[in-house]
Structures are given as C-alpha cells and as structure tokens.
Amino acid sequence: MTEMLQVLDAATKAQKLPLGLTADDLRAMYRAMVATRAFDQRCMNLQRQGRIGFCVPSIGQEASQVGASYAAPLEDWVYPSYRTHSIAILRGVPWKTLFDQLYGNGTDVVKGRQMPNHFSLRAWNLVSVSSPIGTQISQAAGTARAIQVRGEKRVVWTWFGDGGTSEGEFHAGLNFAGVWKSPCVFMCENNHWAISVPCERQTASETFAQKAVAYGMPGVRVDGNDVLAVYQAAKEARERALRGDGPTLIESVTFRLGPHSSSDDPKRYQAPELLETWKKRDPIARFQAFLEKKKLWTPAWDKQLSDEIAAEIGKAVDAAEQTPPPAVETLFDDVYATLPPHLVEQRQAVLDQIRTSGAIQDTGGKFPL
Amino acid sequence: MPEMTMLQAVNDALHVAMAKDDRVVLLGEDIGKKGGVFGATAGLWDKYGDLRVMDTPLSENGILGTAVGMGLYGLRPVPEIQFLDFIYPGFDQIVSEMAKFRYRSGGEYPCPCVVRSPSGGGIKGGHYHSQSAESYFIHTPGLRVVMPSTPRDAKGMLLASIFQDDPVIFLEPKALYRHGKQEVESGYFEVELGKARVVRAGDGVTVVTWGAMVPVCEAAAEKAAEKGVSVELLDLRSLLPWDADAVLASVRKTGRLVLVQEAPRTLGFASEIAATAAEKAIDSLRAPVARVSGFDTPFPYTLEHVYKPDAQRVLNAIEFVAKYD
Numbered sequence: 174m175t176e177m178l179q180v181l182d183a184a185t186k187a188q189k190l191p192l193g194l195t196a197d198d199l200r201a202m203y204r205a206m207v208a209t210r211a212f213d214q215r216c217m218n219l220q221r222q223g224r225i226g227f228c229v230p231s232i233g234q235e236a237s238q239v240g241a242s243y244a245a246p247l248e249d250w251v252y253p254s255y256r257t258h259s260i261a262i263l264r265g266v267p268w269k270t271l272f273d274q275l276y277g278n279g280t281d282v283v284k285g286r287q288m289p290n291h292f293s294l295r296a297w298n299l300v301s302v303s304s305p306i307g308t309q310i311s312q313a314a315g316t317a318r319a320i321q322v323r324g325e326k327r328v329v330w331t332w333f334g335d336g337g338t339s340e341g342e343f344h345a346g347l348n349f350a351g352v353w354k355s356p357c358v359f360m361c362e363n364n365h366w367a368i369s370v371p372c373e374r375q376t377a378s379e380t381f382a383q384k385a386v387a388y389g390m391p392g393v394r395v396d397g398n399d400v401l402a403v404y405q406a407a408k409e410a411r412e413r414a415l416r417g418d419g420p421t422l423i424e425s426v427t428f429r430l431g432p433h434s435s436s437d438d439p440k441r442y443q444a445p446e447l448l449e450t451w452k453k454r455d456p457i458a459r460f461q462a463f464l465e466k467k468k469l470w471t472p473a474w475d476k477q478l479s480d481e482i483a484a485e486i487g488k489a490v491d492a493a494e495q496t497p498p499p500a501v502e503t504l505f506d507d508v509y510a511t512l513p514p515h516l517v518e519q520r521q522a523v524l525d526q527i528r529t530s531g532a533i534q535d536t537g538g539k540f541p542l
Numbered sequence: 543m544p545e546m547t548m549l550q551a552v553n554d555a556l557h558v559a560m561a562k563d564d565r566v567v568l569l570g571e572d573i574g575k576k577g578g579v580f581g582a583t584a585g586l587w588d589k590y591g592d593l594r595v596m597d598t599p600l601s602e603n604g605i606l607g608t609a610v611g612m613g614l615y616g617l618r619p620v621p622e623i624q625f626l627d628f629i630y631p632g633f634d635q636i637v638s639e640m641a642k643f644r645y646r647s648g649g650e651y652p653c654p655c656v657v658r659s660p661s662g663g664g665i666k667g668g669h670y671h672s673q674s675a676e677s678y679f680i681h682t683p684g685l686r687v688v689m690p691s692t693p694r695d696a697k698g699m700l701l702a703s704i705f706q707d708d709p710v711i712f713l714e715p716k717a718l719y720r721h722g723k724q725e726v727e728s729g730y731f732e733v734e735l736g737k738a739r740v741v742r743a744g745d746g747v748t749v750v751t752w753g754a755m756v757p758v759c760e761a762a763a764e765k766a767a768e769k770g771v772s773v774e775l776l777d778l779r780s781l782l783p784w785d786a787d788a789v790l791a792s793v794r795k796t797g798r799l800v801l802v803q804e805a806p807r808t809l810g811f812a813s814e815i816a817a818t819a820a821e822k823a824i825d826s827l828r829a830p831v832a833r834v835s836g837f838d839t840p841f842p843y844t845l846e847h848v849y850k851p852d853a854q855r856v857l858n859a860i861e862f863v864a865k866y867d
Contacts, residue, residue, distance in 0.1 A: 342607055348601065507649040513736065
C-alpha cells in the first residue's frame with residue numbers, strides 16, 4: 174500500500190512517447206509547470222515589496238497539479254484549493270485576470286472581495302475558492318451528483334491537502350460520492366505539511382490513499398513529483414468515472430518546497446535536511462531531464478520560454494497595479510440577486526458619509542499567518 | 543379550494559415544484575421511501591425516484607455540502623434537515639459557503655438552495671427537537687430566512703423560495719404542522735417574500751411575531767380585546783430581509799410595541815426589531831418596547847410549557863404597554 178505509481182523513469186528508457194501523449198502535450202505540460210513557478214516567484218516578490226498583501230505559493234507541487242489537470246478537459250468542473258492556481262494557468266486564464274484578483278482591483282472578477290489566491294473563474298469551470306479547509310470536498314460530490322441527475326458526461330475534480338483529510342467534509346464528500354457512485358475525482362495532495370503540522374500528525378493510517386477502502390472506491394498512491402504518473406492516475410480515474418464506476422481518491426505524494434504562505438517561515442518547524450532531500454526531487458527538474466532525453470528540451474527553448482512568461486507576467490502586473498480599486502458601492506452588490514431594502518439603506522449611508530465627510534481612509538493591516 | 547394542514551401544504555408545494563421544474567431535487571435523511579419523519583416529502587420518491595428524491599447518508603454537513611454543489615451546478619436543491627437542532631454540523635456550509643458563494647465569486651456562482659427544517663417546540667421533544675435557531679441565520683448576510691405560520695403561506699412561500707435565486711433557510715414551525723386546516727390554492731402560486739402579514743388590524747398595541755407564536759398571540763389579542771385593548775398583530779413571515787416598513791407603519795399608528803419570539807431572549811430577532819423601532823419611530827413610541835420570549839436557558843423537556851411564551855405572558859406584556867403612560 175505504501176508503493177507509489179511512477180512513470181517518468183520507465184518512460185525515459187522507453188522508445189515511444191508515454192501514455193499517448195504527443196510532443197506538443199509534453200511541452201504544454203512543461204510550460205504550465207514553469208509558468209506556475211514563475212508566477213509563484215513573482216507573487217512572493219510582489220508580496221515582499223509590499224505590492225500585494227499575501228500569496229500562497231505552490232512551489233514543488235507543479236507536477237502534481239499540472240499532471241492531473243492535463244487529464245481534465247475544460248468541460249470538467251474543478252473545485253480548487255487555494256494552492257492550485259496552476260490549474261488556472263494550464264486552462265489558459267489570462268495573467269491579467271489572475272493578477273487582478275491578487276490586487277483586488279476594480280477589474281478583479283470577484284471585485285476585491287477575497288484574499289489573494291482565492292480565485293473564481295467560471296468561464297474556465299473553476300469554482301470559487303474557500304479558505305476553511307475541505308469545504309469544497311462535499312460540494313464537489315454534490316456537483317458530481319447533479320451531473321448524474323442531468324445524465325451528463327463530465328467529471329468533477331476536487332483538490333485538498335493531507336490536512337484536508339482530517340476534516341468532516343472529507344468523510345462526508347467521499348462517503349456520499351461512494352454511495353452515489355458519482356463521477357468525482359478526489360485529489361489529495363500530500364505535500365507533507367498542514368502549515369507547520371507534518372502529515373504523520375494528520376492520520377495514523379499508513380497512507381492517505383488507503384482511506385479510500387472505507388468508502389468503497391479505489392485509492393491510488395502516486396509519485397506527485399512525477400508529472401506523467403499523476404497524469405496516468407488522473408486519466409484512469411476520469412475514465413472510470415465516465416464509465417459510471419464511481420469516484421477515485423488519488424494521493425499525490427509531493428512536498429511543499431516553500432512556506433505555507435507569504436506569512437509563514439518553515440525554518441521554525443522543518444528540518445533543513447528534509448527540505449534538501451525533496452529539493453533533489455524537484456518535479457520541474459525531473460521532467461526537464463526526461464524531455465531533454467527525448468530531445469524535446471534545449472536550454473535555448475527553456476530560456477525563450479522563461480523570457481516569454483516573464484514578459485507576459487510583467488505586463489499583467491503593471492496593468493493590474495494601475496487599475497483602481499472597485500467602486501465603493503460594489504461592496505453591496507451580489508449579496509443577493511437583487512438589492513434588498515436594508516442594503517439600499519446601508520449603501521446610501523456610506524455614500525452620504527463620503528459626500529459629506531470625504532473618502533473613507535484605508536488604514537491598511539497586515540495578514541499575520 | 544382544498545383545505546390543508548401546513549404539513550399537507552408543504553408536501554403539496556414540493557409536488558408542484560418538482561412537477562414544474564426538473565431542476566428541483568430533494569435530499570435528506572429518511573425523505574425517500576418513508577416520506578420524511580413528519581411526512582413532508584410523502585409520495586415524492588414514488589413519483590421521482592432516487593435521482594430526484596435522495597435518501598442520503600446520515601450527515602447534515604454532507605447534505606448541506608452536497609446541496610451547495612448541486613445549487614452551484616444549476617439545480618434547485620431542497621435539502622431537509624430533519625430537526626433544526628441537527629443543523630449545526632452543517633453550519634459552515636450554510637454560513638460560509640451557501641450564503642457567500644454569490645458574493646465571493648463576484649456574482650459568478652449563485653447558489654440557489656432552500657434548506658427546509660422543522661423548527662421550535664410543541665412536540666415534547668426536549669432540547670434536541672425544539673430549538674428556535676433563526677437568529678444564527680438572520681445574522682448571516684447572503685441568506686434569506688423565512689418562517690410561515692399558515693398552510694397557505696407555507697405553500698406560497700416555499701414555492702417562492704424555490705423559484706428565486708438566493709439561498710433560503712425555510713423554517714417550518716412544527717407545532718403548527720397539524721394545527722388546523724386552511725383553504726389553499728391548487729397548483730402553483732407564490733406568496734411574496736419579505737412582506738409581513740397583518741393577522742389582525744387594530745390601533746392600540748402593535749404585536750409583532752412569527753412562526754408558532756402567531757396563534758399564541760392571536761389568543762392573547764382576543765383576550766386583550768375583551769379587556770378593551772385593540773391589538774394590531776403582524777406575522778413577520780420573512781425574517782431576512784424583513785418588512786421593517788410594515789412594522790414601523792403600525793408602530794407609528796399605535797405608539798406601543800410588543801415583540802414575541804419563542805427563541806431565547808438575548809440577541810434574538812426581537813432585539814433587532816426593537817432597535818429599529820428605537821432608531822426610526824422613537825417619536826411615535828408612547829411606552830417602552832416589550833419583549834416576550836423563551837428564556838436564556840436550554841430548551842427544557844418537562845417544563846416546556848413554562849419556557850415557551852403562552853397567551854397569558856403575551857397578554858401581560860400587551861396590558862403593560864397599553865397602560866403605560
């Protein structure tokens with residue numbers, strides 16, 4: 174049960190390209206991984222420069238997320254967690270749209286109502302992200318049930334970490350989906366840390382994958398730093414769901430190479446040797462070595478790619494930064510489908526105050542966690 | 543027009559809603575073959591089967607979390623929480639998820655969902671089958687909270703709730719489930735949300751209440767009339783958003799206000815109404831606002847009749863404000 178599905182090493186030795194993937198597929202996966210890392214590094218810099226308030230890097234988990242999501246076509250609904258923005262990047266969400274959210278500006282899809290990394294991207298079937306852990310797990314099971322009710326053929330994916338498996342929603346979501354045999358893939362990224370608490374403190378189970386047994390579904394444990402292995406596991410889970418055979422739990426074993434968030438310092442709780450061990454398993458470096466072997470990677474292409482991404486990101490950051498904040502009255506929009514009388518009154522009170530006493534000062538505040 | 547109890551009216555509304563629109567699905571504990579512990583979903587599983595009338599595993603957070611996922615996807619889920627006292631494991635899914643999805647997604651992900659649950663005492667159910675928990679939900683931006691007190695309102699407001707786009711906590715006062723019958727229109731009709739109902743017109747004292755306290759207040763108003771006090775009784779029906787205009791208009795007429803709730807007193811909804819009257823109609827008030835409520839104790843078993851406001855307790859408050867000079 175503690176074995177992990179791995180593909181990269183065998184695929185490196187094989188003659189043919191693996192898993193029916195084309196050269197373009199493999200390059201697209203690599204590009205999304207590199208772009209995600211560039212995005213994370215840029216976000217951390219912006220946060221350190223005081224230009225955005227907060228960020229949640231996913232460094233080290235690019236293979237885990239891109240590999241699985243490459244098996245999820247756009248029509249599949251995804252319930253992301255706050256650390257899975259690579260899925261948005263892979264699905265082609267414009268950089269400006271992402272940075273608008275980080276800046277909470279006036280063109281932000283969610284109108285500056287959520288902390289950075291809490292995206293909502295309906296056009297890409299990415300559901301709004303919550304902060305409380307695991308809430309999306311039972312919701313995903315509900316959407317998967319709704320797909321059955323409508324007799325449609327698509328799959329719901331939900332993302333959470335090793336810590337998320339301790340929540341009641343994990344139990345509820347897997348239990349309901351198991352009973353209903355719903356087309357849902359539960360993506361548990363075991364990145365070894367729930368902020369500062371190591372994964373062995375989350376469960377006495379030998380693996381997270383084995384929890385699937387109790388819900389009557391397959392549990393697959395996969396090397397989360399092997400992008401091809403995650404893709405294979407995800408693809409099989411999706412095919413199973415589409416066949417009507419029900420949900421799958423995938424434990425993607427990976428490692429959070431950075432802090433929990435821009436406010437966290439892992440040196441306070443993480444052994445440096447452990448970090449060094451996992452840095453040697455960097456998923457991008459591993460995939461790069463494979464691509465090089467297949468003659469799909471050259472340093473020149475890599476540089477071109479990095480330059481391109483950096484330029485695109487730079488342009489988006491500038492544009493997002495220059496966009497003014499949302500208008501004050503948007504504070505009251507979207508609480509309900511239509512504005513009820515008490516909110517009309519409260520909105521008017523704010524606008525009256527601004528008219529008589531001037532703009533309300535932003536007194537700031539730093540997020541501590 | 544057929545005569546129905548509130549329970550029959552709820553059941554009828556669900557039959558009408560499911561026949562009208564196949565987006566409407568029901569889920570909950572024992573709602574399928576059994577038809578619900580009170581019988582509110584009787585006959586629906588036979589008609590629509592497992593895909594639209596789902597007997598779920600025994601998990602309130604699971605029921606509410608999956609209902610959120612169905613609502614986001616475009617269905618019109620109507621989850622039943624068997625007793626309102628059992629809703630707390632799913633509180634997060636209601637307060638932070640269902641209620642917030644529209645807002646936090648910038649309007650991209652509305653989450654229509656009508657959470658039905660029997661509320662309040664009256665069945666000798668002790669603490670875990672009797673609570674009036676409406677205030678927790680009224681305190682939550684993004685929710686609508688509704689509590690009808692008549693069969694007609696139960697049907698018309700349930701249909702109105704299912705066919706609008708905001709999440710609704712639909713509280714059914716179980717003490718009134720079989721309280722009496724009323725003529726209720728056949729087929730589809732709506733009773734507008736957000737509007738109070740004048741149960742009884744009067745000009746001496748305004749009494750505002752909702753749910754199972756409505757008939758209690760009617761009895762008190764009857765006794766007050768015998769003593770020469772004219773009561774205007776309002777059934778709020780919608781608790782969020784609520785009909786402040788109707789309450790304030792009545793207070794401006796009578797100058798005297800009694801608020802009656804079955805729920806515990808502190809931070810109950812009566813307090814919000816009292817504050818609103820103080821803010822907006824202080825010049826009209828000729829007596830202190832009186833609150834009649836359950837006590838700030840857990841809901842008792844044997845002494846339920848002492849805990850819950852009865853007509854005498856309401857009458858005492860009416861007489862106090864009526865005589866106040």
